[in-house]
Amino acid sequence: MKYNNINKELDNLAEILLNPQQNFYIWGAGIAGKNFLQHFNLLKIHIKGFIDSDKEKIGTRIENLYIYSEDVLKEDIKAIIIVATLDFVEEIEKSLIKLGKEENKSFFYSNVFLSIYKMYSEEKLYMHHLNVHITDRCTLKCQDCSVFMGCRNNPQDIGLNEIKLNIDLYFRWVDFVQELHLIGGEPLMNHDLIEIVEYIGSRYRNNICEFAIATNGTILPSQELIKVCRKYNVFFTISDYSQSSVFYKRNKVNQICKLLNNNYVFYRLSDKSIWLDFGNPKRCLHLNENILREKFTTCFFRNRVMYKNKLYYCHRQVAAIWSNLTNDDEEAFFNMEHNVNKRTLMQFDLGYNQKGYLDFCNYCNGYERVNKNFIKAAKQIDLKVLNYD
Ligand code: SF4
Numbered sequence: 001m002k003y004n005n006i007n008k009e010l011d012n013l014a015e016i017l018l019n020p021q022q023n024f025y026i027w028g029a030g031i032a033g034k035n036f037l038q039h040f041n042l043l044k045i046h047i048k049g050f051i052d053s054d055k056e057k058i059g060t061r062i063e064n065l066y067i068y069s070e071d072v073l074k075e076d077i078k079a080i081i082i083v084a085t086l087d088f089v090e091e092i093e094k095s096l097i098k099l100g101k102e103e104n105k106s107f108f109y110s111n112v113f114l115s116i117y118k119m120y121s122e123e124k125l126y127m128h129h130l131n132v133h134i135t136d137r138c139t140l141k142c143q144d145c146s147v148f149m150g151c152r153n154n155p156q157d158i159g160l161n162e163i164k165l166n167i168d169l170y171f172r173w174v175d176f177v178q179e180l181h182l183i184g185g186e187p188l189m190n191h192d193l194i195e196i197v198e199y200i201g202s203r204y205r206n207n208i209c210e211f212a213i214a215t216n217g218t219i220l221p222s223q224e225l226i227k228v229c230r231k232y233n234v235f236f237t238i239s240d241y242s243q244s245s246v247f248y249k250r251n252k253v254n255q256i257c258k259l260l261n262n263n264y265v266f267y268r269l270s271d272k273s274i275w276l277d278f279g280n281p282k283r284c285l286h287l288n289e290n291i292l293r294e295k296f297t298t299c300f301f302r303n304r305v306m307y308k309n310k311l312y313y314c315h316r317q318v319a320a321i322w323s324n325l326t327n328d329d330e331e332a333f334f335n336m337e338h339n340v341n342k343r344t345l346m347q348f349d350l351g352y353n354q355k356g357y358l359d360f361c362n363y364c365n366g367y368e369r370v371n372k373n374f375i376k377a378a379k380q381i382d383l384k385v386l387n388y389d
Contacts, residue, residue, distance in 0.1 A: 001297055002356030009347050013104070014120035016080075017113070018044060023076060027051045027092055027107075028085030029067045036084040036110050037063060039209065044121050048079065053088070053095075073099050084110040111178060111302065115346050124175040125342045127349050129303045131183050131315055132167065134158050134196060136322075138185040139218040140241075143381040146278055147319035149185055150381060160192045164199055166306040169336045171204050173345060179210045181237070188219040194228050201232030212237050212268075216378075217253040226263045235266040241378040243273035277373040278316060279365040281325040287362055289355075296357035299366040304349065309337045313348065317360040329359045 003009060016022065024045050026033050029052040049066040052058065057067045073079060081101060083092055101107040111128035118126040136155035143150065180200070187193060205211065214237045242251045253269070260267045287295065305312045310333035312318035320326040331353040334345055365371040
């Protein structure tokens with residue numbers, strides 16, 4: 001989105017959201033919806049109930065709140081909807097649009113709602129997601145790696161001091177982050193991983209809802225790592241590439257799951273047989289400014305990255321910068337070193353900047369909401385033949 005009124009961009013919206021007469025419904029009576037209700041102090045708004053399309057749930061209650069079908073919105077036409085679910089998001093969005101609702105006016109995704117609500121009711125900065133990139137090294141050499149790991153000539157771990165500095169800087173301004181994920185490359189290759197988890201866990205665990213390590217399922221976690229993960233309630237997100245014919249021999253997903261189960265460490269397993277085709281980062285799509293603004297707003301990519309004291313909006317773009325595939329872009333980052341205005345930082349996190357898009361959007365097909373091109377996941381390459389020119 002393009003700034004119209006810097007630092008005050010969301011004032012009008014906040015007034016509506018904090019109006020004590022305003023009714024709200026939470027769409028999604030599953031885990032995400034329950035977490036949303038239970039983990040955040042939402043006392044200043046009037047939640048009338050949940051909405052869900054599962055017929056078995058309709059008519060039951062969560063914490064005294066009734067679960068309705070979407071038909072309730074035909075009667076309560078002025079109600080605002082907070083979408084708090086990870087599943088069927090596209091279908092829900094279509095239903096809401098059909099009911100005359102508009103995104104960021106009469107329906108909100110829970111992360112957007114929470115950012116505005118927490119800032120305007122408590123002056124607290126809430127963010128949805130931070131990826132902490134801890135190594136360029138990886139056990140796989142994927143041709144279509146979304147963060148261009150195959151382009152690194154001399155992949156290294158990111159220095160421990162640099163990681164600590166970036167984390168400290170982030171939490172100097174950010175009060176709470178919903179998800180903090182350690183990523184790579186393959187994070188389990190980083191020699192300092194246990195110390196990184198200990199550092200973040202001991203200082204900032206209360207500022208993080210979900211603390212996770214993202215692994216490609218090729219390395220068994222050590223007992224020491226498991227111990228520190230249990231201490232700080234860190235879970236694993238495991239990508240299962242067993243469908244990739246080249247790669248299946250290195251797959252240790254079953255062993256990892258068994259080990260984590262035996263040690264009471266939580267994990268999420270995702271079947272990754274397909275990936276999005278993000279396109280060639282050197283090939284310009286020649287989109288005009290209006291289309292770029294629309295694309296950037298709709299893509300609404302949520303994963304921010306701290307890198308060299310700056311918070312980058314788009315992980316894909318910052319990875320292209322690391323790999324010398326694109327240049328730095330003024331709209332791409334928020335400098336966290338200087339005195340930060342929390343409201344301006346919140347607006348940056350919600351997708352506001354001077355141009356209303358990133359230059360790199362012209363070299364990228366985007367994430368799921370704007371991109372339906374899929375390719376086979378984790379196709380392995382000979383590094384020497386990877387060439388984007
Ligand atoms: S279109 Fe690409 S570069 Fe632009 S925000 Fe989405 S993922 Fe990032």
